[in-house]
Amino acid sequence: MIEGKGIKKSFGDNQVLVGVDVKLYKGKVNMIIGKSGTGKSVLLKALVGLHDVDEGEVLYNERNYTAMNYKEKKVVRREIGMLFQSGALFDSMTVEQNVLYPLEMFTEMTPVEMQERVDFCLNRVNIKDSNHLFPSEISGGMNKRVAIARAIALNPKYLFCDEPNSGLDPQTSILIDTLIKDITEEFDTTTVVISHDMNSVLEVADFISFVHNGVVWWEGTKDDILKTDNKEVVNFVYASEFMKNLRSARLKGDFF
């Protein structure tokens, strides 16, 4: 489990996180949702240590990550896989080399074992016949899938995904969501997904944290989020006309 306690982070005068308390559960897809500019990505980067927090602490299975020195953090980081919004694949390496990279850096595997692991990871995300292409030569959806393959190469305990569906069509989005969900169950990872896509939330979320005004404003399951009366959550979830109609139908008793 990952736990954030009283996380505060500001950039100059702009206080983005004003005391975030959050719990992210093992073997679950934990979604952090909220409007744009509410600090979701800052929270994610604070959790993984890309941003130093001003106050508060982050615990990985009760290990205080914020209090660790650089060497100790590196050990925890090897248990983390991360999918960046842009994919962040190494653009001068091929698809295969991208997945091979963490194995070369951190394992004692033989070249044959490494190749087997690369093939397994790429097969797992349904990438075939593209091993020798560069990231610029594959589609956005494939980019995300290769990034997932790279993230799972070292069997991570924690998987972080920053807006995995951004820039993807609805069908590919569902594919990526399903893949993240399946990998979470298969590898029993603590998965944290940042999103503002309600389709994703309803598709794969096991546990949802709604960030508003720099704090976790609301928490619950995907069933809870459809039933809550919390004003800010309702405004976020039922932003579209379709969802508004769905809500009024539910309130009349026609649905759910």
Place this chain on the structure above:
Amino acid sequence: MQLFTHLGGYYLLLLRTFTKPERYKVFFRRVVEELELIGLGSISIVSILSIFMGAVILIQAANNFSSPWVPAYAEGVAARDSMILEFSPTIVSMVLAGKVGSSIAGQIGTMKVTEQINAMEIMGVNPPNYLILPKVVAAMLFFPFLVILSIFLGVSGGYLATVLTGLVTVENYIYGIQFDYNSFYITYAVVKSIVFAFLITTISSYQGYNTRGGAKEVGASSTKAVVYSCIAILLFDVILTQLMLTPGS
């Protein structure tokens, strides 16, 4: 005030760069890659530049040394010493700052703004050590070779100009380039090239590593890398000359 912030940032980046590599096998492979990019890729520009500069120095010297008090072999001495003392180590390094420095800042800057460096950081890799150290090592190993090559080709360029223009006789030129030869000048040139290699690669890496924004900022970082590297080269040129060539210093 900003200067001290940058100096502090530069120092901190160097501290992260000069640590034990994660995997020596990967590190040596990266050094070889950088030797090819930084070193072999620069041979042609250094060669062309040096031949022409050697020829120009010879022609200018021949046209200006018109006094009967100047010995006939002085043009050879001028071509040789200009190449060894200043042109090959300093001017070639400034040209390399443009070629290598901008490429380093551009590469690292792009990796920074596209979150590739964050991706490395999250994996537990030390990005400065993985990205910058092989470049520094490769440049410090290869720049002396480039400088020696430049000296040789520059003096050869002078010889070519002698043959083609007839401004100086071949005998006087050959005598001139051998006259009062001080081998310490080569040591001085090599030391300068090693220091300049360090400055170019680290300053350019620092500029790239601190890029924020997008394509425009990556371009700006490349420009700054070249400008600051050239300023640092000139500053250290003065310091090294005072330290190594001034008697009693």
